Structure formats: C-alpha cells, structure tokens
Amino acid sequence: MSDQVKYVLGESEIPTHWVNLLPDLPGQSFPPLHPGTGQPVGPDDLAPLFPLELIMQEVSSEPEIEIPEEVRDAYRLWRPSPLYRARRLERLLDTPAHIYYKYEGVSPAGSHKPNSAVAQAYYNRAAGIRKLVTETGAGQWGSALSLACQLFGLECEVFMVGISYDQKPYRRAMIETWGGVVHRSPTDLTEAGRSQSAHSHGSLGIAISEAVEVAARSADTNYALGSVLNHVCLHQTVIGQEAIKQMEMAGEMPDVVVGCVGGGSNFAGLTYPFIRRDLREQTSTRYVAAEPSACPTLTRGEYRYDFGDTVGMTPLMPMYTLGHDFVPPPVHAGGLRYHGDAPSLCQLVREGVVEASAIPQTQAFDAAVRFARAEGIVPAPEAAHALRAGFIEAERAKQSGQGRVILIGLSGHGHFDMSAYDAYHAGELEDLEFSEAEVRDALARLPSAPAIS
Amino acid sequence: MSDQVKYVLGESEIPTHWVNLLPDLPGQSFPPLHPGTGQPVGPDDLAPLFPLELIMQEVSSEPEIEIPEEVRDAYRLWRPSPLYRARRLERLLDTPAHIYYKYEGVSPAGSHKPNSAVAQAYYNRAAGIRKLVTETGAGQWGSALSLACQLFGLECEVFMVGISYDQKPYRRAMIETWGGVVHRSPTDLTEAGRSQSAHSHGSLGIAISEAVEVAARSADTNYALGSVLNHVCLHQTVIGQEAIKQMEMAGEMPDVVVGCVGGGSNFAGLTYPFIRRDLREQTSTRYVAAEPSACPTLTRGEYRYDFGDTVGMTPLMPMYTLGHDFVPPPVHAGGLRYHGDAPSLCQLVREGVVEASAIPQTQAFDAAVRFARAEGIVPAPEAAHALRAGFIEAERAKQSGQGRVILIGLSGHGHFDMSAYDAYHAGELEDLEFSEAEVRDALARLPSAPAIS
Numbered sequence: 061m062s063d064q065v066k067y068v069l070g071e072s073e074i075p076t077h078w079v080n081l082l083p084d085l086p087g088q089s090f091p092p093l094h095p096g097t098g099q100p101v102g103p104d105d106l107a108p109l110f111p112l113e114l115i116m117q118e119v120s121s122e123p124e125i126e127i128p129e130e131v132r133d134a135y136r137l138w139r140p141s142p143l144y145r146a147r148r149l150e151r152l153l154d155t156p157a158h159i160y161y162k163y164e165g166v167s168p169a170g171s172h173k174p175n176s177a178v179a180q181a182y183y184n185r186a187a188g189i190r191k192l193v194t195e196t197g198a199g200q201w202g203s204a205l206s207l208a209c210q211l212f213g214l215e216c217e218v219f220m221v222g223i224s225y226d227q228k229p230y231r232r233a234m235i236e237t238w239g240g241v242v243h244r245s246p247t248d249l250t251e252a253g254r255s256q257s258a259h260s261h262g263s264l265g266i267a268i269s270e271a272v273e274v275a276a277r278s279a280d281t282n283y284a285l286g287s288v289l290n291h292v293c294l295h296q297t298v299i300g301q302e303a304i305k306q307m308e309m310a311g312e313m314p315d316v317v318v319g320c321v322g323g324g325s326n327f328a329g330l331t332y333p334f335i336r337r338d339l340r341e342q343t344s345t346r347y348v349a350a351e352p353s354a355c356p357t358l359t360r361g362e363y364r365y366d367f368g369d370t371v372g373m374t375p376l377m378p379m380y381t382l383g384h385d386f387v388p389p390p391v392h393a394g395g396l397r398y399h400g401d402a403p404s405l406c407q408l409v410r411e412g413v414v415e416a417s418a419i420p421q422t423q424a425f426d427a428a429v430r431f432a433r434a435e436g437i438v439p440a441p442e443a444a445h446a447l448r449a450g451f452i453e454a455e456r457a458k459q460s461g462q463g464r465v466i467l468i469g470l471s472g473h474g475h476f477d478m479s480a481y482d483a484y485h486a487g488e489l490e491d492l493e494f495s496e497a498e499v500r501d502a503l504a505r506l507p508s509a510p511a512i513s
Numbered sequence: 514m515s516d517q518v519k520y521v522l523g524e525s526e527i528p529t530h531w532v533n534l535l536p537d538l539p540g541q542s543f544p545p546l547h548p549g550t551g552q553p554v555g556p557d558d559l560a561p562l563f564p565l566e567l568i569m570q571e572v573s574s575e576p577e578i579e580i581p582e583e584v585r586d587a588y589r590l591w592r593p594s595p596l597y598r599a600r601r602l603e604r605l606l607d608t609p610a611h612i613y614y615k616y617e618g619v620s621p622a623g624s625h626k627p628n629s630a631v632a633q634a635y636y637n638r639a640a641g642i643r644k645l646v647t648e649t650g651a652g653q654w655g656s657a658l659s660l661a662c663q664l665f666g667l668e669c670e671v672f673m674v675g676i677s678y679d680q681k682p683y684r685r686a687m688i689e690t691w692g693g694v695v696h697r698s699p700t701d702l703t704e705a706g707r708s709q710s711a712h713s714h715g716s717l718g719i720a721i722s723e724a725v726e727v728a729a730r731s732a733d734t735n736y737a738l739g740s741v742l743n744h745v746c747l748h749q750t751v752i753g754q755e756a757i758k759q760m761e762m763a764g765e766m767p768d769v770v771v772g773c774v775g776g777g778s779n780f781a782g783l784t785y786p787f788i789r790r791d792l793r794e795q796t797s798t799r800y801v802a803a804e805p806s807a808c809p810t811l812t813r814g815e816y817r818y819d820f821g822d823t824v825g826m827t828p829l830m831p832m833y834t835l836g837h838d839f840v841p842p843p844v845h846a847g848g849l850r851y852h853g854d855a856p857s858l859c860q861l862v863r864e865g866v867v868e869a870s871a872i873p874q875t876q877a878f879d880a881a882v883r884f885a886r887a888e889g890i891v892p893a894p895e896a897a898h899a900l901r902a903g904f905i906e907a908e909r910a911k912q913s914g915q916g917r918v919i920l921i922g923l924s925g926h927g928h929f930d931m932s933a934y935d936a937y938h939a940g941e942l943e944d945l946e947f948s949e950a951e952v953r954d955a956l957a958r959l960p961s962a963p964a965i966s
Contacts, residue, residue, distance in 0.1 A: 211601075234931060
C-alpha cells in the first residue's frame, strides 16, 4: 500500500466544464416565483441584478457548461486543490475506514467561495458591468468577491453585517487589501439601511437588501450572491470533478461523501459530480449533508416556498426552510447560518438522494481539534461540521468491523476563526438547540405561498 | 509560451537529503565560543539543550544529510510546496523580467517554520526526550513547534513574549489547538522570569532565558530554536532543492534569488541549494537578503562575536550584529526583529556571495498589497520585504530593457497579521529608521569579545 497522503493534479487537469445537475434532478422541480405576482420568474425579472449568461445558467438544461478560459486562468492561482488521505487521522480514530478529504482552504480567500466569485466577476465584466455589490456575514464571500473583482478589473462594494464588521476586523482588512470597499451595515446609503437603523448590529437580511438596492439603481452595477442559486452551485462543481480524478488516483471511490451545508454551494460543488457519476455509471454512493443543530434547515425545516432573504424582496423558492425571518443563534460557523438551502439540494434531500445530519457545535469543534492534531490543518468552523459527520461514519465502520471509504469536504481553514477555538478551549462554547415548540413557532410565521405538492 | 502559473511536484520529489553548505562556505569560519571560558564550544556544552544528532548536524562537514523517513512523512502533509510564475504581477509591474515565487505559506502553520520544527521534534523524540520548550515572539515558531510536537508525540511548552500574547491571541489559540501550553512571558515559573517581572511586556530575550532555564533543569526536556543555528538552516534546504526542480520544469534558472532575513533560516533554506549548485556547476547567481531598515543587521551591523540572546546566556557567535541588547522598534514583521543573523549567512555576506538590502516597512507593505491584488495571496509582513526587494530587481530589468529571471521566497501568509494591513490602509504605518548615531551607540555597547579577523 502506498504511503501517499496527497493526491495532486496538474493545472491541465482543472476541469474544462462545470457539471449542471439540473437536467438530472430526480422528482419534480418547482420554479421560483415572483414575490409580487406569484408567477414563475423569467429572465427579465432577474436582468436588473445579474448578467444574461448567469441567468441562462440558472435555468440551463445542458448537462455541462464550458468554463471560459479566463476563469480557468484565474482558477490556476490555486486550483486544482489537493485531496488528502487522512492516514494519521485514521490511526487516531482507530478506524478501518479510509478517510479522504478535499481541501478548498488553499484558495487565497481560504475557502471554496472564490470558485464562483471569479466566474461571476468574469461574466459581469463581459457584460460591460463596472461594479459588483454584495453582502457578507463573517466575510468569506465578501473577501472572495473582492479578490475576484480585483482579478477582473471590477469595483467591489460589500455590505458587511454590523456585528461581524466589529468582531471580524481581519476579514474586513482582507477585503480592503484586495481593493474592495466595505460598509458597516446598516448604512445610511440606502433606504433599506436607513429604515433599519435601529438594528445597529445589522443582519444578513438587511445587508442583502442594501446590496440589492444599490445594484438595482445603476445600470453598470450588478449584484452577486455567494450560494443558494443554481449558477453558484454550478461553479463549485470543479471541486467534485477534481475529487473524482483524485480518488481514481487513490484507486478507490467513496462509499459516502460528507460536506457541510449553509446555503448549499459547497456541498453541491463536492457532491453533484459524484451524483452525476452515480446516474451515468450506475454506481451507488451515500451523501451526508452536515448542518448545525442550531440552524437545522434540512433536518427540521418544512419543504415549501419561501423567500431567500429576510425582508421578502427575493423570489419565492421551493426549499426546506425554517422561515425567512428565522434568526439563527450566533454559532461560530457563520457560513452555515441560513434559514433555507439551495433548491436543487433540497430536492435531492426530499428525493432521498442526500441524507441530512444536524451537528451540535461543541461536537464539531471536538472533531476539528482532533483533526488539527492529526492532520495539521486547522479547519473552519463550517468544515468542522462535515468532519464530525465523517467521524460518525468512521465510528460506524469500526463498530461494524467493515472498511468503508469516506470522502469529507474540507471547505476552508479557520485562520480567521481562532476566537471560536479559544472559546472551545476555555469550555465556553454552548450548544444552541431548538425545542420543537421553537421550530413550530418559526414555521407558523411563514408567509402564505403557493402549495408545493 | 506556456500559460502555466504553478509548478507542482509529487510527493516522491520531496528531497531525500538536506543540503549542508558548511563544507563549502567560502572564507574563514570561526567557531562559536563558550560565554564563560571564551573557548570553542564542544558537544558537551550543548548536550543539556539539544539531542546529539542535532549537535552533530550543527558542526557536520558532510555535504548532504539524509532526511529520516518519518520526517519526510510529516513533510508530506504540505510538501512539496508550490512554485508560481507571477504572470499577473509581471503585467502589473510592466516588467520584462520573469518573476517566480516559492510559497511556504501552504504549511499548516502558514510559514516555512515547520520544516525545521518537525525535524527537531523527530530527533528529540528519537533521543528519548519527552518535552520541548521554546520561546516565540509573534507566534510563527511557537505554532510550528506545537504542531511538530503533536505529530511526534511530544509535549510542547512555549514562552510567548507578553505583548504578543496580549496582541496576537489567534496565534496563541493555534498553539493551543495543536496541544501546546503557552505561558505569557515573563512568568513566575523561572528565575529569569521572576527577575524580569518589572518588564511586564516581556521580550524575546527574556522568553529565551525562561525556555532555556526550563529545558536545562530536566533531563527529559530539551530546548528548540527556530532560526540562526546551522541545523535549523540545514532543515530548511528542502525549500531551495524543490525550487531548483521547479525552475527546471519552468525551463529557466533565476538570475537573482531574493528572500527575507530575520535569523536567516528562511533565506538559507531557499538559497543554499542554489549556492551549492553555483559551486558545483560553475553557474553564477545573485542573492539578495532583504532585511527591515528598522533592524538593519546585515547592512549596518558590525561583523564580530556577539551573544545570540539578550541576556548573554548563549555561546558567542561570529556574525553581523547590532548588539545583543539592541531592541528593534515594533515593526510589523515580528519575525525579522533580531539583532544578529545566522553565522553561515553572515559569512556569505562578508565574502560577497550574498548582497543585503534594507527595506522600509511602508515600501514592504506597498509591495505586499500590489502582490495580493495581482496574485491573490496575502503575504506575511516578513515576506513583504522580499517582495519589495524583488520589485526593485524587476524595475531594474525594465529600466535596462533586459529580461531577467527573479525568484522570490514567499515565506508565509499574512492571515494573522491583518491588523498591520489595517494600519497600512489607514496610513498609520511608520518607517522606523535609525540614525548613524543610534547605530554607533548600539555597537558601542557590544561586549568585549575575541577579535575575529
């Protein structure tokens, strides 16, 4: 058996196409609906915010979409990302399972987010757009978009949730280093911001409203979203395609693929190419979506139409949701605090292709620390949820005495989240669970919407 | 011309030997002297602090030293590190030069430091040592050693300079995540610490004294140093050996190699294999050592015997020095604030093989921000000094209209240094230069020591 721990691809093996799973999704798909008319959203509704190419990707029935050469050129700065065999971790866990992880923390922004950011910047510039506006919570997406705009010669404006702006100055400094302009949201630059000035801590919902408002009022300015939408999930599929090649190098394929889920783009990016492979090659793989138990969208939410944002400006989307005004408690995995999930992923969960697992954050950090001590890399709190779900699979392999091959998506590093590790080491991390009554209450506040099934 | 930007090696190309330049050093070498007797230091003097294998490496005349398989296995977690062609940066600088950079920020600790830390942990464990003790300023070395001790099953105790402990909690949290115990120095755990309790901010000199004291009083506990010594420089030569292979892949060799210098181990690791190659293959390369103008050891120090630490406990070493009680001002490149430099590097400077260049920190940060905007990676402030020196070479190429090939050592990322970028963006960074009188004053305080030439 080889002692190899890293499977490294050359630049020529950066994928040439993105995998579009939309035409292969099992079960019935429901269209997004206009929030005013209740009718399916058309390209014209989205044109003030997105360039036509991205709108077409959003509804494409092509199984593959070619990656523009300029986007592949940007990918070369950090892609292909490495896939590791976690031999030291296997020994630590004393498991017969083979554990692999695909590591997206090698991007300059430290997460998978730039995979879509550079694509969005490219298509916007090609459409003559001058500036992109977005929101960011903890700062992962904002930093990725700032980098991407710099690479493609666009301006970048980021509305950063007020409390994150105050508590995460390093992410803000990173956005500024790449040339982006950061506003502490709520601002007095927008009507949405002025109307919410009482909420001085801000929220992702308010920040979205501010970004959308700024983007909508200028013809040369567009909006960019970092997850949930089909085109964002699409761009992330470079991850899974590389992982398939790397697993082939390792000489085995995963029995189970595990990833964390916030809006779903990281999970989609890793798993959709494997799901496509299952469909085409009649293989069978389990998929586990790890979400925080403090924001249990897939495991405890309701499948129905809901808004993507808090204030109800976006189209109604068919998804598992905890209610668009649900405010998840401040767990440290800021990237997983979203009331809904990507419609494509929700459909896969509903159809039984993807399993969901809710992970308490103390268990996630316990897994992250054990991982760091075995493998070196200090994981992002988001990725820690996937690790914990992977450890559960490894323990099952041990209990059953059977080997199994586990692939974990390690979406990013935790260099900007060390205060969370500090809290964990000090025993100050809490598990923020919800009672049935709280979930019922959140669901009871959902807007009336067309029936979904 | 290839569009390739990354040159990636497989795990099998991790070097099998370290390059020991000691037998090839030009000019006269002077031995370290015992601080009490003034006689050359022998192995017995060092035995209370270091294992025999490292002591032998310190004085070895073998041109190559084999890397133990267990150390290579640890290297596999992040090595080989990538070498990049900086095409976007070349366009930004509008230079005909070809710029390459070798990036050590891919290690779990984010710098080159683990290259020696894992080797030191290995040899100490092989010698039956149970615990390593060290000091750390900004935390790069302390985090690297904590990781290495975890990988090799050793305990790790780190005396962290008080003001860094207060100002850099994230580096401390990283050391703790890997299992290391961190003390805010000065402590009341040592005589050295108690005697310096008035200096509540601490200093690297006090922290060294505390670590050495703890290591010396237990037979199963040793001390570990992160730079300056021959064996530390030796371990870093994996960097340059990989870089030579990667430049061969790129089809050209550097005309000039640039690196930053604090204690010298990063610079030695990159350049010594190239210098060996020059000697063996009759090639000719320029080498530029970039140091901060606030701590201009090589450019303005005196070549003579001096102590390695502030309180005068270490052997006297032949080197360029600003005086062992010289306290550099608080520039943000904490890793470059050292009064002396590795004796082997100093000898190369003295013999004219290596040029030295003093870089003001505002110019370093200007280069770092331009680099980040072109190449994505946010550099450590230390590496920013090398970038600036590299930019000067690129500008010379432009002025002369001649292409030249520049290789820059990018020793680490700046994820834990974003407050320095914040200060730069806010226009609050100062250049802390020294007058001739201040340098003269520092040199006048040097201890009496044997004449060197």
